[in-house]
Amino acid sequence: MARAVTTRRKSINTAIAWAIGILIFFPILWTILTSFKTEAEAISSPPSFLFFDWTFENYAAVQERSNYFRHFMNSVVISLGSTILGLIIAVPAAWAMAFVPGKNTKNVLMWMLSTKMLPPVGVLIPIYLLFRDTGLLDTRTGLVIVLTLINLPIIVWMLYTYFREIPGEILEAARMDGATLRDEIIHVLTPMAVPGIASTLLLNIILAWNEAFWTLNLTAANAAPLTAFIASYSSPEGLFYAKLSAASTMAIAPILILGWFSQKQLVRGLTFGAVK
Amino acid sequence: MGTITLDKVTKSFGAVQVIPPLDLTIGDGEFVVFVGPSGCGKSTLLRLIAGLEDVTSGEIRIDGRNATETPPAKRGLAMVFQSYALYPHMSVRKNIAFPLRMAGMDKAEQDRRIEAAAKVLNLSDYLDRRPGQLSGGQRQRVAIGRAIVREPAAFLFDEPLSNLDAALRVNMRLEISELHNTLETTMIYVTHDQVEAMTMADKIVVLRAGNIEQVGSPLELYRNPRNVFVAGFIGSPKMNLIDGAEAAKHDAKTIGVRPEHMSISTTDGQWRGVVGVSEHLGSDTFLHVHDTGLADTLTVRCDGEIGVHHGDAVYLTPQPDKIHRFDEAGLRL
Numbered sequence: 001m002a003r004a005v006t007t008r009r010k011s012i013n014t015a016i017a018w019a020i021g022i023l024i025f026f027p028i029l030w031t032i033l034t035s036f037k038t039e040a041e042a043i044s045s046p047p048s049f050l051f052f053d054w055t056f057e058n059y060a061a062v063q064e065r066s067n068y069f070r071h072f073m074n075s076v077v078i079s080l081g082s083t084i085l086g087l088i089i090a091v092p093a094a095w096a097m098a099f100v101p102g103k104n105t106k107n108v109l110m111w112m113l114s115t116k117m118l119p120p121v122g123v124l125i126p127i128y129l130l131f132r133d134t135g136l137l138d139t140r141t142g143l144v145i146v147l148t149l150i151n152l153p154i155i156v157w158m159l160y161t162y163f164r165e166i167p168g169e170i171l172e173a174a175r176m177d178g179a180t181l182r183d184e185i186i187h188v189l190t191p192m193a194v195p196g197i198a199s200t201l202l203l204n205i206i207l208a209w210n211e212a213f214w215t216l217n218l219t220a221a222n223a224a225p226l227t228a229f230i231a232s233y234s235s236p237e238g239l240f241y242a243k244l245s246a247a248s249t250m251a252i253a254p255i256l257i258l259g260w261f262s263q264k265q266l267v268r269g270l271t272f273g274a275v276k
Numbered sequence: 277m278g279t280i281t282l283d284k285v286t287k288s289f290g291a292v293q294v295i296p297p298l299d300l301t302i303g304d305g306e307f308v309v310f311v312g313p314s315g316c317g318k319s320t321l322l323r324l325i326a327g328l329e330d331v332t333s334g335e336i337r338i339d340g341r342n343a344t345e346t347p348p349a350k351r352g353l354a355m356v357f358q359s360y361a362l363y364p365h366m367s368v369r370k371n372i373a374f375p376l377r378m379a380g381m382d383k384a385e386q387d388r389r390i391e392a393a394a395k396v397l398n399l400s401d402y403l404d405r406r407p408g409q410l411s412g413g414q415r416q417r418v419a420i421g422r423a424i425v426r427e428p429a430a431f432l433f434d435e436p437l438s439n440l441d442a443a444l445r446v447n448m449r450l451e452i453s454e455l456h457n458t459l460e461t462t463m464i465y466v467t468h469d470q471v472e473a474m475t476m477a478d479k480i481v482v483l484r485a486g487n488i489e490q491v492g493s494p495l496e497l498y499r500n501p502r503n504v505f506v507a508g509f510i511g512s513p514k515m516n517l518i519d520g521a522e523a524a525k526h527d528a529k530t531i532g533v534r535p536e537h538m539s540i541s542t543t544d545g546q547w548r549g550v551v552g553v554s555e556h557l558g559s560d561t562f563l564h565v566h567d568t569g570l571a572d573t574l575t576v577r578c579d580g581e582i583g584v585h586h587g588d589a590v591y592l593t594p595q596p597d598k599i600h601r602f603d604e605a606g607l608r609l
Contacts, residue, residue, distance in 0.1 A: 172328050173361035177375035177422065178349040187374075191365040 028252070035059070035245035042242040058246035066229060068250055075225035075251075077140050078215070079208035082147035083201055086155045089148070091197075094159035095185060099168060109160065112153040120150070120213050131218055138220045146218065147208045154207070155200055162196025163189065195265070202262050209255045226251035277339045278430035278462030279304045280325060285334035287320055287486075294320055295486040297334065302430075302464060302479075307456050309465045311473040311509070312483035318466045319434055321483070325464065326432050327351050338429060349378070354423035355432040358439060360415045362407040362422075368394075369403040372421045379426070393421040396455070413444045420455070430462035437472065449476060470510055474498070482506050504606035507532045513562055513577070515600070518570045528601035528609055535562065535577040537598035542584065545591025549574060551584050565590060 034042050036054045062068065097105050127146065128137075136142030166189065174188045190197065212227040219228055230251050233244040259266070280302040287295040294317050302308050310318040323329040325336060327348035336344050343351050354375070362371050369390060376386045394400045397417040407415055416436060423431055433452070437445045453476050456463050467473055473480050474494045482489040482497065482505070490502040494510075501507035507515045515532040523531045539545070540563070549565035552573065561582050565574045576592055584590055601609040 167359060167361070169357045169359050169361040170363065172348075173355065173357060173419075173422075174363075174374070175328065175348045176326060176353065176355040177426075178378035179374075180349070180378075183378060188363055192363075194365075 028256075031245045031248050031252075034242055035249045037242050039240055039242045042245070058242045059250070061243055062233075062246045062250065066232060066247075068229065071224060071226045071229040071251075072254070074140060074143075074223055075209055075227075075254075078143045078147060078223070078225050079205045081140070081144035082151060082208045083155075083204040085144060085148045086152050086204060087159075087197065087201065090152060090155040090159050090200075091185065091190065093156050094163050095189060097156070097160050098163035098166075099171060109157065112156060116153050124217060127214075128217065137218060138222045138224075140223045142218060143215060143223055143225070146214050147211055150211070150214065151204050151207055155204055158200040158203070159193070159196065162193050162200075165196075166192050199266050202258070202266055206255055206259060277304055278302075278428075279337075279339050280430060280462065280464070281335075281337040281340075282321075282325070283335040283337065285324060285336060286332045287317075287324055287329065288332045293332075293486070295324070298486070298488060300481065300488065300491070302462060305460045305462055307453075307463045307465065307476060307478045308481060309467060309473040309477035309479070310481050310483055311467055311470055312489075313509075314468060316483040317486035318468075318483050320486075322355075322432055322434055322464060322466045326353055326355050328355075352429040353432055354426050354428035354430075355434065356416070356419045356423050356436045358435040360407070360419045360439075362415060362418055364407055367404050367406055368399060368410070368418050368421075371407065371418055372399075372403075372425055375422060375426045389425045390421075393424045396424070396458075397421050397451075412440050413448060416440065416448060417451075420452070424455075424459070428461070430464060433463065433465040435466055435468070437467075437469075445472075452476065471512055474510065474512075480510070482509060500608065501532075501600065502608055504530055504532070504602050507600055507602070507608075513575045516571060516574045518574075520570070522570050523601075526599060526601050529604045530602040530606070532600040532602065533594040533598065535575040537595045538574075538576045538592045539595070540576055540578050540582070540584075541591045541593070542588065543591065545593040547574070547592045547594075549590060549592060551586055551588045551590055554584070554586070556580065563590070565592060568592070 033049070035058055036056070037048075037052050038055055038057070041048060041052050097109060131137045131142050131146075136145070170192070171184055171188060174184045179187065209225075210227070212231070215225050215227045216231055219225070230244070230247050233240060233247045282298055282300040284297045284299060285295060286293060286297050298321070310321060312318050320329060324331050327343070327346060331344060334344075335342055338346075338351055338353070363374065366374065372390050372393060373386050376389060381389075390403070391400070394403055397420060399414070399417055399421060402410060402414060402418075407418065410418065416439075419436070436452075437448050440448060449472060452463075452465075456476075465472070465476060477494055479491060480494055480497055481491050484505055490497060490506045492500075497506060497510045501510060501515075504517065508517060511534055513535050515534050516538075517530055517532050519530050523529060547568050547570060549568035552564040552566045554564070555562040557580065559580050561578050561580055563576050563578060563582075563584065565576060566572070568574055574592060603609050
């Protein structure tokens with residue numbers, strides 16, 4: 001009897017989980033479906049779900065009108081660049097905070113996190129002016145720098161959490177074994193923290209890839225990544241939903257695929273330390 | 277060579293002084309055990325010698341050279357940790373090779389030393405395994421192997437057997453002692469287990485609250501404890517300590533008699549009591565005797581086959597020349 005109840009409860013939970021999952025995924029699915037419709041069908045009412053004339057014309061049109069590959073490369077360079085630069089800065093920072101904490105380490109961590117609570121638009125003008133004066137506007141370098149700074153608190157926090165799970169005695173053993181600080185970080189700490197570092201890397205690539213506020217405001221033509229590519233289809237002369245959807249699909253596809261293949265790693269990384 | 281000298285070394289964490297000024301000399305090739313209850317500062321002292329903690333004041337000299345400011349890697353000491361502290365992502369071979377690799381030793385010499393250490397420690401068949409695939413005893417041997425290959429001036433052991441089960445602990449105790457006889461290198465060994473201290477040490481340093489209570493060979497400490505603390509700490513079962521009128525008869529504040537220095541009789545003797553719990557070890561029996569009017573319990577070691585039972589009345593007689601006398605301050609008279 002008890003078993004029957006548990007089974008029923010399980011089925012209900014499963015159904016709820018699926019419902020939430022579909023709810024979250026629906027906008028993405030709808031975007032993808034719309035990208036295969038004609039413009040007329042895209043705005044038809046009632047909307048057609050699966051039974052419409054599938055067409056690739058939007059993709060052809062998008063490809064004709066703008067250079068997808070250039071935006072794609074910009075996105076790759078900006079998201080990878082900012083993540084790698086961020087890791088290079090954050091690994092030693094997180095090491096210091098995790099293994100040689102000072103009186104104010106906790107405060108510094110909180111302060112770093114608090115910068116994420118500030119609305120970015122609050123610093124847009126100063127950063128814009130700085131970028132204009134230093135010639136960083138609309139450059140990949142500029143975006144790498146700004147996205148590194150934007151995501152650094154998250155990278156440091158994540159790494160700090162992972163590093164804290166590593167027993168200090170192992171690092172002390174390395175020190176006794178003659179490892180310099182550099183050896184200790186490269187040969188002992190980093191390999192042990194690989195799962196954590198990998199999920200930090202993945203999450204930050206995703207965050208940087210999807211980042212729209214700064215990429216839209218600080219680029220024009222040269223360094224514009226895929227976010228700008230999507231935005232360029234919501235033009236004032238009228239919306240073309242099907243083409244916009246096609247552009248969106250093309251922009252999110254690479255990161256969706258990356259996320260799909262790395263989901264195990266991501267979940268493991270994000271729940272690291274929660275269950276031991 | 278491995279002579280280590282501590283000269284007025286102190287250590288404070290914030291306002292708390294955990295090691296008051298302390299002097300100690302450890303001779304080349306000695307097996308020195310730091311022993312004391314939890315929180316007595318023995319591990320801190322070891323970490324100061326290792327260089328993993330900075331001294332607050334004073335000087336540490338290794339082979340005559342001032343090493344107070346020397347980083348751990350440059351002190352020429354090797355350490356074995358309680359948790360083994362192996363590198364989980366490296367094979368046993370790579371774990372043992374790590375200090376050699378850090379020293380930039382050439383590959384052939386590395387291999388020679390690894391093979392030699394593996395042979396001594398019975399690890400030859402496990403060199404390609406990861407630490408996660410080894411038992412506790414094997415892991416501890418890898419940790420020792422990693423220490424041996426460096427041919428250090430001294431080995432530091434921080435409670436290395438605490439994570440092992442009782443039978444393995446006895447084995448490893450013998451192995452470490454045997455290793456000391458073979459290598460003849462200075463070893464400093466921290467433990468809270470006085471049995472380990474007694475069985476392994478050339479010299480025991482008894483610590484309490486960061487202070488050295490007594491330094492001496494195991495038998496010196498056993499025969500002539502300098503104070504009540506050492507008397508109670510060294511020896512198993514603990515020495516019986518008696519205050520009051522009985523002590524006054526010996527012109528002392530406290531007298532102490534070890535369980536093995538009392539005879540027991542069912543008919544007559546100096547102190548009468550009632551048998552409580554008997555611990556039968558086979559070869560010996562430890563009787564806990566109550567209601568003597570001297571102390572809560574007097575423990576006496578007697579023959580394994582002694583035929584007394586819970587509630588029996590017995591008489592205890594201390595050997596007169598084995599009574600330890602202590603004054604008001606707890607110091608030996």
